[in-house]
Amino acid sequence: MCNETEESADHILVDCAYAKKVMEGIMRWCKVHIHMEDLQAVSDVLNFANQWGTCTKKRKIFMAICYSTLRRIWIARNETVFKKNRLPPEKVIEYVNSVTFLWVKNRGIKMELIRANWSQCPFFF
Numbered sequence: 001m002c003n004e005t006e007e008s009a010d011h012i013l014v015d016c017a018y019a020k021k022v023m024e025g026i027m028r029w030c031k032v033h034i035h036m037e038d039l040q041a042v043s044d045v046l047n048f049a050n051q052w053g054t055c056t057k058k059r060k061i062f063m064a065i066c067y068s069t070l071r072r073i074w075i076a077r078n079e080t081v082f083k084k085n086r087l088p089p090e091k092v093i094e095y096v097n098s099v100t101f102l103w104v105k106n107r108g109i110k111m112e113l114i115r116a117n118w119s120q121c122p123f124f125f
């Protein structure tokens with residue numbers, strides 16, 4: 001994505017400036033405070049999510065959001081490399097927002113969620 005270093009999973013998904021921009025937006029949306037410098041590898045993101053907060057339900061949602069974010073960054077990377085189509089980080093954040101809404105509402109956790117609240121913060125319920 002940035003051509004600044006050799007591509008590794010940790011770089012592409014977490015440490016690249018592009019990935020950091022996406023993750024930063026996601027954390028802002030979630031109102032989760034973290035120093036972005038503390039996230040350098042996929043395992044840092046997953047460990048953080050896995051231990052975050054005190055509410056199991058919220059943690060499950062946060063985990064789903066983190067997985068979804070990593071997945072979307074990977075898709076965006078492939079779009080850039082194979083289709084020469086570079087999605088703005090804001091677009092990736094939007095995708096994560098709408099896809100995880102459907103996941104949480106209809107699949108994993110099955111909760112009554114209101115889209116407008118979700119878009120403000122996924123933990124208003």
Ligand SMILES: [Zn+2]
Nearest residue numbers: 001002016017
């Ligand atoms: Zn990079």
